[in-house]
Amino acid sequence: MNQPRTPSQSDPLRERLAQLIVVRIGSNLPPVRTVEEDEPRIANLLDAVPLGGLVLFNGTHASTPDTLVRLQQRSRYPLLVSADLERGAGQQLRGYPLFPHAMAFDALGPGAAEAVYKFAELTGQTSRAAGVHITFGPVADVNSDPRNPIISTRAFATEPGRVAQLAAEFVRGCTAAGLLSTAKHFPGHGNTHEDSHHALPTVDASRDEIARRELPPFEAAIATKVPLVMTAHVRYPTLDATGAAATLSRPILTDLLRGQLGFQGAVVSDSLLMEGVKIGCANEGELALKALNAGVDILLDVAEPLTTLDALEAAVHSGKLSEVRVNEALARVTHLKSTVFAVADNAPTFNESENRQQTESLALDIARRATITPKDDGDLLPFDPGRSTCAILVNPFPLPSNAEPPPLGAYLKERFTNLNYYEIGADPSDAQLEAIRQTAQAAEQLLAAFVVKPAAWHRFGLPPKLRDWLHLLASSQPTVAACLGAPQGLDPLAAAATHICTFSDVPVSQRALVEKLLSTPVV
Numbered sequence: 001m002n003q004p005r006t007p008s009q010s011d012p013l014r015e016r017l018a019q020l021i022v023v024r025i026g027s028n029l030p031p032v033r034t035v036e037e038d039e040p041r042i043a044n045l046l047d048a049v050p051l052g053g054l055v056l057f058n059g060t061h062a063s064t065p066d067t068l069v070r071l072q073q074r075s076r077y078p079l080l081v082s083a084d085l086e087r088g089a090g091q092q093l094r095g096y097p098l099f100p101h102a103m104a105f106d107a108l109g110p111g112a113a114e115a116v117y118k119f120a121e122l123t124g125q126t127s128r129a130a131g132v133h134i135t136f137g138p139v140a141d142v143n144s145d146p147r148n149p150i151i152s153t154r155a156f157a158t159e160p161g162r163v164a165q166l167a168a169e170f171v172r173g174c175t176a177a178g179l180l181s182t183a184k185h186f187p188g189h190g191n192t193h194e195d196s197h198h199a200l201p202t203v204d205a206s207r208d209e210i211a212r213r214e215l216p217p218f219e220a221a222i223a224t225k226v227p228l229v230m231t232a233h234v235r236y237p238t239l240d241a242t243g244a245a246a247t248l249s250r251p252i253l254t255d256l257l258r259g260q261l262g263f264q265g266a267v268v269s270d271s272l273l274m275e276g277v278k279i280g281c282a283n284e285g286e287l288a289l290k291a292l293n294a295g296v297d298i299l300l301d302v303a304e305p306l307t308t309l310d311a312l313e314a315a316v317h318s319g320k321l322s323e324v325r326v327n328e329a330l331a332r333v334t335h336l337k338s339t340v341f342a343v344a345d346n347a348p349t350f351n352e353s354e355n356r357q358q359t360e361s362l363a364l365d366i367a368r369r370a371t372i373t374p375k376d377d378g379d380l381l382p383f384d385p386g387r388s389t390c391a392i393l394v395n396p397f398p399l400p401s402n403a404e405p406p407p408l409g410a411y412l413k414e415r416f417t418n419l420n421y422y423e424i425g426a427d428p429s430d431a432q433l434e435a436i437r438q439t440a441q442a443a444e445q446l447l448a449a450f451v452v453k454p455a456a457w458h459r460f461g462l463p464p465k466l467r468d469w470l471h472l473l474a475s476s477q478p479t480v481a482a483c484l485g486a487p488q489g490l491d492p493l494a495a496a497a498t499h500i501c502t503f504s505d506v507p508v509s510q511r512a513l514v515e516k517l518l519s520t521p522v523v
Contacts, residue, residue, distance in 0.1 A: 053080030068131035100504035124177025141190035184230035188214030253295030285311020378497025452489030
């Protein structure tokens with residue numbers, strides 16, 4: 001392991017600026033690549049410039065830890081490795097169990113806080129053992145707009161106090177495991193109906209409304225000593241009359257977050273690849289300059305680090321960016337590195353077998369307890385595994401080429417003796433839908449399951465064609481409609497006699513759905 005040394009204020013300007021830049025390794029975006037496939041590119045970058053850190057996508061639990069060790073050895077200074085781990089370490093380290101989406105925890109009632117803490121602690125233990133230091137969570141957004149296309153089930157709840165409670169427990173659990181947590185997306189992305197990956201959403205709310213609805217979860221996280229806060233690519237006109245995104249707003253990041261709320265940790269931007277924050281910026285260098293001047297300390301997901309460094313160096317020399325601001329941000333990055341590498345040197349031995357067992361057990365327990373039946377008017381449950389059954393899974397989200405198939409079909413096929421099972425993507429043909437409809441009408445039992453979840457750079461909700469087709473099915477015969485995701489996904493299927501909601505489409509949630517259908521555990 002590298003010694004936790006970072007550039008001092010007397011070191012070359014370019015090295016200090018480079019410590020503020022985080023680039024992605026691996027990607028689920030075109031061109032899709034694994035962490036291992038991306039290693040040579042990152043190694044060459046590290047030879048050219050001492051980057052501050054990496055944000056990890058599309059890794060594997062089996063090989064990514066070794067890749068990170070090699071890159072740490074290659075780097076002139078220790079790298080801060082970060083990742084989106086909202087659903088546990090398995091979200092970016094394929095081969096490790098996944099937890100349900102955050103909103104599933106709220107469905108646990110009084111037991112939610114304990115479950116969130118243990119989830120965060122287990123995720124922290126796994127991630128730190130794999131070489132990851134920072135998780136970009138908890139999501140501290142209050143999902144107050146049910147149309148929200150990008151937060152939705154990623155949020156813990158729709159009520160500020162509940163989000164505040166669970167976000168604070170997440171921070172505590174991560175801290176116990178030595179994982180740095182990040183409250184996001186400040187000052188809130190829950191009251192929007194646009195996706196900042198595509199556009200720049202606006203929240204037209206008064207200061208009082210913002211203080212009551214958006215800020216309590218961040219205040220709770222700060223009180224729990226969350227080490228990082230991530231910005232939102234969202235406009236708040238009452239907080240900044242210029243209309244700048246929060247990521248680029250000094251009144252929001254410096255005056256409100258630091259001045260009013262007293263946050264002393266590091267501010268990290270949301271991804272600079274997102275379209276919303278690019279509006280009004282000629283290039284990535286200008287975007288990075290505006291973010292640093294607003295109060296951002298860590299520039300996340302920089303696509304062109306060398307040219308961006310050139311632009312930032314020029315900005316310092318021309319007086320557009322002060323060295324005081326650079327050194328202030330550098331000091332916060334240095335503090336994070338000192339914290340995580342000191343923990344690494346004193347970390348307890350990681351028992352992977354025990355951690356995996358506890359992770360699998362907790363994830364399944366959460367999924368089971370979160371799976372609810374908000375409507376059950378037709379006496380359709382439990383299903384009889386011996387009767388003719390048609391089961392349909394509608395998933396408009398394309399699966400990565402290296403992804404495992406949804407386990408729902410396998411669970412059903414193992415237990416039903418007379419089953420027709422279909423998986424439908426985003427754009428099936430009319431002939432395909434008609435053939436499935438005819439099979440469904442002949443069945444004694446019908447399950448219509450579908451995925452409605454937030455996902456970056458993807459449409460939220462079911463395409464109208466599929467939504468209307470499902471409505472037609474549910475209107476023509478007794479149907480169990482199951483939403484593997486946001487509960488409002490069930491709204492268009494009011495005609496269905498029975499509604500089931502799992503709040504998530506992860507494997508344990510699909511297993512919990514089958515258990516709900518049969519009223520018996522699936523082993």
